[in-house]
Amino acid sequence: MHQMDVETAFLNGELEEEIYMVQPPYFVHPDYPEYVCRLLRSLYGLKQSPRQWNARFHSFMQSIHFQRLHTDVSVYIRHFGSHFVILALYVDDIVLLATSLPAMNQIKRALTATFRMSDGGELSYILGMQVLRHRPTHTMHLTQAKFAEGIVKKFNTSVHKHYWTPLPLIRQQTYSLHNEDTTLWVHDPLSKEYRSILGSIRYLVTCTRPDLAFALYARSTT
Known part of the structure; x- marks a missing residue:
């Protein structure tokens, strides 16, 4: 069980509408100060950003042959022969569960090749929950x-x-x-x-x- 984080997740969303904004302070074009910018990607603060980020991530997961669960649309699963990987997404926090380390690393490489990611290693703390594993007894405890x-x-x-x-x-x-x-x-x-x-x-x-x-x-x- 590993965890990863998508850096500036909402900036990955591709906009479907035409949206314009004024030029940011200190980044105004000297020759065209009266011009406005047309956004090609979503920004934090746009109401479309969460949805477009989710659509972008879902499209990526489909491209690497993951299937989304009908009972929980934030969870994806993929089989690698006798092994499988489960990915759970919460906005920009990702939990990865795999039956083998090579399968885990393969998905990590695909994620980091597409998005700016930070690798948190083995899952220890997620969404206010601390994960405690005791390998000798094959048990796991969640505590808040x-x-x-x-x-x-x-x-x-x-x-x-x-x-x-x-x-x-x-x-x-x-x-x-x-x-x-x-x-x-x-x-x-x-x-x-x-x-x-x-x-x-x-x-x-x-x-x-x-x-x-x-x-x-x-x-x-x-």
């Missing part, structure tokens, strides 16, 4: 301890008590956020701070901590 610690640090919730999970249903409608110099009591579930905390914890639930789902749902609906 660092992500959870980041939530605690961001919202300064270290003063709160610890509880075992799964949590019991507690009817509570008042939530507190502790800052360095003040304590803000949030009574409105739609407040920005409340939604931010809830969204952060929901990501834990989605990835590695389904045991938090009941407590989170119960608290968010009281």
